[in-house]
Amino acid sequence: MEHCQRFCELKQKEVINVCDGCRLGYVTDLEFDVHTGKICTLILPAEGGKMWNLFGGGREYCIPWKCIKKIGDDIILIDVHIEDILREC
DSSP states (O other): OTTOOOHHHHTTSEEEETTTOOEEEEOOEEEEOTTTOOEEEEEEEOSTTOOOOTTSOOEEEEEEGGGEEEEOSSEEEEOOOHHHHEEEO
16 A cells, blocks of 8 residues: 555645646645546646635636656646646636
């Protein structure tokens, strides 16, 4: 089980895009396949790491698992174009 990690550990790691060096923030949620249990997408709030407003507005980064290049002790390196992962929530 050396490759297993708890969600509380994952969300303490900063996500950095190697494509442009941008710091996107920290994981707040994820999507997973209910049939396999595998993580499909990491979700982070957009706009400087602010949480969504109380009325459901805002945007989020949805990072497909295939875009994760490395999960280190303190950071998660991804390789994406920001416009491809930004969505309204």
